[in-house]
Amino acid sequence: MLQAETARVVDDNxxxxxxxxxxxxxxxxxxxxxxxxYYKDPDATAEAFAGGWFHxxxxxxxxxxxxxxxxxxxxxxxxxxxxxxxxVEVEQAIxxxxxxxxxxxxxxxxxxxxxxxxxxxxxxxxQTATADDIIAHTRSLLAGYKVPRDIVFPLELPRTSTGxxxxxxxxxxxxxxx
Numbered sequence: 001m002l003q004a005e006t007a008r009v010v011d012d013n014x015x016x017x018x019x020x021x022x023x024x025x026x027x028x029x030x031x032x033x034x035x036x037x038y039y040k041d042p043d044a045t046a047e048a049f050a051g052g053w054f055h056x057x058x059x060x061x062x063x064x065x066x067x068x069x070x071x072x073x074x075x076x077x078x079x080x081x082x083x084x085x086x087x088v089e090v091e092q093a094i095x096x097x098x099x100x101x102x103x104x105x106x107x108x109x110x111x112x113x114x115x116x117x118x119x120x121x122x123x124x125x126x127q128t129a130t131a132d133d134i135i136a137h138t139r140s141l142l143a144g145y146k147v148p149r150d151i152v153f154p155l156e157l158p159r160t161s162t163g164x165x166x167x168x169x170x171x172x173x174x175x176x177x178x
Contacts, residue, residue, distance in 0.1 A: 078107035
């Protein structure tokens with residue numbers, strides 16, 4: 001867009017990450033089409049515009065051709081034993097199971113690892129699958145530390161009026177159980 005500068009993918013020090021399609025960083029934006037700030041909240045505005053760029057909270061990678069691929073939201077990344085786990089990657093692996101129609105993955109507290117993934121899976125009408133089936137399927141697609149140990153099958157997932165899954169509600173329900 002003419003009124004926008006190029007989006008960047010940066011590390012914690014605002015340095016551009018390598019355009020290798022693998023190094024993850026936060027996506028930042030600048031231009032006339034970016035908001036001026038948060039209404040009557042100068043502290044949140046200062047945080048969102050640290051370094052003169054708007055911090056989206058989205059994590060992604062930059063490919064050699066300049067294409068930015070979204071990977072996850074920063075607040076949704078699970079840190080387990082020092083390893084970052086993308087909830088989107090785990091969700092995509094679970095969605096590849098033929099019986100699954102919808103899924104949400106969140107980080108839940110773990111005494112040994114700090115956090116670990118937990119999956120909330122909705123099955124297609126007329127389909128059956130057990131937690132062990134989903135785990136075995138996911139284990140064939142992901143590194144072992146990314147595979148959810150716990151799979152639950154709720155009747156529905158909490159959503160906004162526009163259909164977005166409310167992961168913060170799933171996380172909150174899990175931290176109150178611990």
